[in-house]
Amino acid sequence: MSNSKIAQVRLGTNGPLVGIQGLGCMGISEFYGDTDEAAAGETLRTALAQGVTLFDTADAYGRGANEEFLAPFVAAHRDEITLATKFAIERTDDPHYRGVRNDRAYLRQAVENSLRRLGTEVIDLYYMHRRDPAVPLAESVGAMAELVEEGKVKHLGLSEVTGAELREAHAVHPIAALQSEWSLFSRDVERSAVGAAAELGVALVPYSPLGRGFLTGAFTDAGTQLSADDYRRYQPRFTGENATANAALLEPVHKIAAAHGASVGQVALAWVQQRAQVHSLAVVPIPGTRKASRLLENVGATRLTLSQDELASLEPIAGQVAGDRYPDMSSTSTARE
Template identity: 50%
Template sequence: MTVLLSDDLRVSPVGLGAIMSVYSPAAKPVEPAEALDILNYAVDIGVTFIDTADVYGHGANEELVGRLLADRRTEVTVATKFGITGDLQGNRRARGDRAYVLACADASLKRLGTDVIDLYYMHRLDPEVPIEDTVGAMAELVAAGKARHLGLSEVTASELRRAHAVHPIAAVQSEWSVWSRDVESGIVPTAAELGVGFVPYSPLGRGFLAGTVSPGSLTADDLRRALMPRYSEDNLSANLTATGVITTVAEETGLTRAQVSLAWLNAKGREFGLPVVPIPGTRRRQYIAQNLASTQVVLTEEHVAALDTVADAVAGARSRDPHWISSGRE
C-alpha cells in the first residue's frame, strides 16, 4: 500500500523519522548496527519512506541511512533536509543561500551514497534570504537530476505559495498532532488547495502522546525541557490530564495510544482533503509495526471529536522560539 503525496511521489502510508538519537546527551545512543537493523526491519514490513537530515548527528545519520540504501536503494524513498547550521541543542540558525543549498545537497548525496534524493526539504527558512531564492537553488538540483521532488519544513501559507510559484512543492513537513494543531489555521488548507502533501513530524509528541514520557521521566539535560515549554515539569503534569482522552479512546478501541494519535491524523487528512503521511520515530520494532497498523484504523466521529478537545487544554508552547516554527510567522 502506498500514498500519493503529490504528482508522482508515492510513499508508504507511514514513514520512519530516522533520527535514531535521544534527547538527553547523557543517555545511551543507539549503536549503528542496532539502528541499521531497525531500518531494515521497517523496510521489510513496508515502511519504506525514510526521513533524515544533514544536521542529525552532524551527518552521521545520513551515513547510517546510506548503509541501508547501499543494499536496498530501489525499495526506499529517502527524504533529507538542509538549512539548519550549528546543532539542535539551541545553537542553531537557518541558512538558505544558493551556494549553501548546492553544497549541502552534494554533501548529503555523498553521505547517503546515492546519486539522487527522492525528496529534498528546506529544513528551516533563512530570514535573510527570500524563499524564492532558496527554492530557485533547490530547483537547480531537480534540473541536474540530484533531487526528484522538493519539500519545505515549518513554512507559513504565504511562504508556501511563494515557493510553489517558483517550483512545484511536493510536501510540507511540520509538527502536527493531537496536541499541536496550529498548522490547521493556514498551512494545511493551503497545502490542500495547491495539491501539496503533508508530512507531520513528531506526530506522537516526542513520546508524550504515546505514553512513554511522563512527569519526572525527563532528565535535567533533556532537550525537550530546554527548547519546548510544554515539556517543563509543571506543564507536563497539566498535559497528562489534557491528553487523558487519548487513553480513554485507546481503551475503548483496543488500540495503543500511539495508534489512536496516528489514526486521528489520518482522520484530519480526510477532513482537510490532503494526503497525510506521519513520520514517527522509534527505536523499537514492535512500535514500527504498530504504527504501520494504525493506517488501517478508522476512528468514529465521536472519538475524533473527543480527541479534538485535547489541544485547547494543553499547557505550554511547542517551541521556546516562536519564529523557529511557522505559527510564529503567520
Template identity: 75%
Template sequence: MNTPSTEKITAVTLGAAGPTVGVQGFGAMGISEFYGDTDDTASRDTLEATVETGVTLIDTADAYGRGANETFLAPFVAAHRDEITLATKFGIERSDDPAYRGIRNDPAYIRQAVEGSLRRLGVDVIDLYYMHRYNPAVPFAESVGAMAELVAEGKVKYLGLSEVTGAELREAHSVHPITALQSEWSLFSRDVETSAVAVAAELGVALVPYSPLGRGFLTGAFTRADKELKGADIRATQPRFTGDNAGRNAALLEPVRTIAAAHDATPGQIALAWVQRRAQEHGLTVVPIPGTRKRSRLLENAAATRITLTPEELALLEPIAGQVAGDRYPDMSATSAARE
C-alpha cells in the same frame, strides 16, 4: 491491542505528482541524537522492519548528528535503494557548539549542503529534498530557485519545505512545484492548520507530519521529561513536557486512553490514527513520520494505519490541542507559528 501484521501498509502518491510511498513513513532523527542514549544495533533492525512493513519514506537531515544520521543510513539505503523514498533536508546550520542553530537558505549554502548529503548518503540523487527551516532574509525566488536547479541537474527529484505558513508555501510553489510540506502536526500541535493545511490541499501538496506522537508524550511513555528521561534528551528542555505544564498536559490524555481501550489499541496508535483522519477531512494526502529505535514500536505504529476513528471519537479528541500548556519549543522563532 491492534497488533502488528505481516501485511504491508497501503501506499499513496505523495502530493499531486510525487512518488508512491507507504501511507506512514519513518523519521530517523532519534537514531543519532536528541532523545537520549542511542542503540545502533536496535536501530539497524528497526530500519530493516520499515521495508518489511511497507514504510518506505525514510526521513533524515544533514543537521541530525551533524551529518552522522545520513552516514548511518547509507548502508541501509544502499541495500534497499529501489524500495525506499529517501528524504533529507538542509537549512539548519550547526557547529562545534552543540547549542548553536543557524538558518541558512542562500544558494551557495544549498549547493554545499546537497553535495554533503549526497556524499554521506552514498547516492547520486535525493528523492525528496526539504528546506528544513525558512530564513525570511532570503527570497524564495533565490532559495527555491537554487533547489529547482538541483532538480534540473538530476541531483534531486522532488522539493519540500518545512515549517512554513500557507502564504509562504504558495509563494515557494510559484517558483517550483512543492511536493511535500513537513510540519509538526498532532493532537497536541495544530499550528499547521492555521493556514498551511488549506493551501496545501489547494495546491496538491502532501503533508508529512513530524512528531505525530508528540515526541512520545502522547504514547504515555513519560509524564515529566525533566524528571523521568535520562541522557541528553531535548524533551527535558521543552516547555510542554516539564514542570507544571507536564502534569496539566498528561491529564489531557484521558480521552485518548478511553478510545484506545475501545479499539484494543495503544494511545500512540490513536494519536496516529487521528492525524490520518484529520487529513482526510481536509482532503489532504498525509504521511506521518513517527520515529523510533525499536522494531516493536515501528510495527505498532504501522498497525495504526488500520484504525478508523468515528465522528464521536473525533469530537472527544477535538478540544485537546486548545488546552495544551506550553510552547512546542523554548524558542518558537523559527517555526511557522511565529510568522502567522
C-alpha cells in the same frame, strides 16, 4: 497484526508513491539518549518489510551522522525506498548553536555533502528545513529547482512554512511535500498551511505526530523518566507543571485506546490520518523510533479507524496544551503567521 503491507499514497501531484506512514530517523543519532545501532538497523529493515518506504533524515541530525548511518541501508535498498533529507539548519562545534541559511551558496555545499554522506547520486525528496525570511523565498526555491534540473534531486519539499509561503514557493517550482508538526497537541499548521497544501495538491508529512513521545501516554510528570542528555528535558511541554497538566489531557485518548484494544500512541497516529481526510489532504506521518517493536505498533495505527464521536471527543485537546512546542519558536511558521 496483519502481515499485509500498509497502503500507499502519492507525495504531491507528480511525486513518488510511498507508504502512508514513514519513518523519522532523527532520534537514531541525537537528542534522545544513547542508541543501539544494531537495533536501530533492524528497525529500518522492519519498517521496509511493513511497507514503510519514506525514510526521513537531515544534514543537521547528528551533524551529518544520521545520514552516514543510513548510507548502508540506502545502498542495500535504493530502488525500494524514498529517501528524504534536508538543508538549512547550520550546526557548528557549539552544540547549542542553530543557524538558518537559505542562500544558494550554502545550499550547493549542503546538497553535495548530503549526497556524499548518504552514498547516493540522487535525493528523492529534498527539503528546506527552516525558512530564513532575510533570503527571498523565490531565490531559495529557484536554487533548489536547479538541483532538480541537474538530476541531483527528484522532488522538492519545505518545512515549517505558512500557507502564503507555500503558495509562493509552489509558483516557482512544484512542491511535493510540506513537513510540519501536526498532532493532537500541535495544530498550528491548520491555520493556513493545511488549506494551501490541499489546494495545491501538496502532501503533508507531519513530524512529531506523537508529540515527541508525549502522546504515547508514557509521561506523567516533569521529566523524571528522561535521561540526562534527552533534549525533551528542556521542552516546555515536558517541564514543570506543564507536564502534569498535559498528561491529564490524555484521558479521552486512553479511553478510546482501551475501547479499541489499541495503544494511546496508535490513537494519536490514527487521529492524524483521519484529520487529513477532513481536509482532503494526502498525509504521511513520520513517527520516529529506534525500536522494531515500537515501529510495528506505530504501523498498526494505519489500520485503526476512529468514530466521529471519538474524533469529536479529541477535538478540544490542542487548545488546552500547556507550553509551546519549542523553547524558541522564532524559526517556526507560527512565528510568521
